[in-house]
Amino acid sequence: MTRIWSWGALLFGLLYFFLPLIGMTNFSLKMRRGEYSFDAYAKVLGDPQFQQTFSYSVIMALVTIIFGVVLIVPTAYWVRLKMPWLRPYIEFITLLPLVIPAIVIVFGYIRLYNTSSWLPLTGTIMGTNILLMFGYATLALPYMYRAVDTGLRTIDVATLTEAAQSLGAGWVTILSRIILPNVLVAVLSGAFLTFAIVIGEFTMAALLNRPAFGPYMQLLGANRAYEPAALAVIAFGITWGCLGLIQLVSRLQKTAPAKA
Numbered sequence: 061m062t063r064i065w066s067w068g069a070l071l072f073g074l075l076y077f078f079l080p081l082i083g084m085t086n087f088s089l090k091m092r093r094g095e096y097s098f099d100a101y102a103k104v105l106g107d108p109q110f111q112q113t114f115s116y117s118v119i120m121a122l123v124t125i126i127f128g129v130v131l132i133v134p135t136a137y138w139v140r141l142k143m144p145w146l147r148p149y150i151e152f153i154t155l156l157p158l159v160i161p162a163i164v165i166v167f168g169y170i171r172l173y174n175t176s177s178w179l180p181l182t183g184t185i186m187g188t189n190i191l192l193m194f195g196y197a198t199l200a201l202p203y204m205y206r207a208v209d210t211g212l213r214t215i216d217v218a219t220l221t222e223a224a225q226s227l228g229a230g231w232v233t234i235l236s237r238i239i240l241p242n243v244l245v246a247v248l249s250g251a252f253l254t255f256a257i258v259i260g261e262f263t264m265a266a267l268l269n270r271p272a273f274g275p276y277m278q279l280l281g282a283n284r285a286y287e288p289a290a291l292a293v294i295a296f297g298i299t300w301g302c303l304g305l306i307q308l309v310s311r312l313q314k315t316a317p318a319k320a
Contacts, residue, residue: 081296088289100290109276110291117265117273120189121258124196125251128204129240131197133247136208137239141217154205157198162263166195170267188268195264200257204250211246212239252302259298 091099104110139146157165169191173181181187220242224234240247265272277295281288 081293084289085293088286088293091286100286101294104280104287104290104294113271113273113276116271117259120193120196120272121255124193124200124258125254127193128197128200128250128254129247132201132204132208132250133240133243134235136205136212137217137235140209140212141221150205154201157201162195162199162261163267165198166264166267169195182268188270192264192268192270192272195268196254196258196261199261199264200250200254203253203257207246207250207253208243211243214246215242249306252306256299256302260295 088100089096089098091097091103135150139150170182171177173179173187173191175183181191217239220238221234224238229238259273260277261272262274262278266275266278273295277288277291280291
């Protein structure tokens with residue numbers, strides 16, 4: 061009886077998840093009356109605004125990932141090696157973006173860095189892009205930090221550090237040539253999550269008035285019928301592609317030996 065209930069709950073979950081997706085995909089293929097076609101997808105992919113916003117979000121995602129790696133890997137490594145007592149406080153700080161809404165963060169940015177403040181970042185395109193990158197990095201902080209911290213748990217940080225120091229390696233060399241290669245799979249997991257977050261984020265990009273993919277999806281959904289469904293399927297595929305890559309690199313992490 062328990063087995064029947066388990067399979068029933070699983071079947072219900074699958075139907076609850078896949079039926080809306082199937083319906084949305086079916087609707088996106090019906091732009092041409094009376095037959096299935098990829099016209100909606102062709103229009104979306106051929107739209108110059110789609111190409112501009114998607115390219116912008118991809119570039120911002122890559123910049124955010126690089127910034128996150130530079131910030132998180134040394135911090136997590138140093139806390140694990142020298143200051144383990146600080147770890148609960150770091151974990152608390154990295155969890156804050158999960159309980160503080162993005163709209164609160166971006167309004168704080170606007171109030172603090174507007175054109176009449178001491179650091180008017182919103183007064184220039186580059187400054188606003190930097191501010192948006194900081195916002196994206198904040199949203200991705202819980203996932204990136206935990207991915208890197210989990211990777212550091214799988215290696216003997218102290219032994220690798222002592223071995224590298226005995227050979228005359230400095231801290232930069234240790235981080236770049238010893239620690240980072242050993243946690244690279246974990247870093248990639250965090251990077252894929254960061255990419256998915258940046259691609260779908262709407263609030264920060266819209267309030268900072270940047271040409272990102274999230275606001276474009278909202279604008280298209282307010283003015284078209286079939287194209288938003290096609291765009292939603294594309295965004296869904298990108299997100300699940302990132303999740304699939306996370307599963308792949310997680311399997312590689314289990315089989316990869318530590319490098320000294």
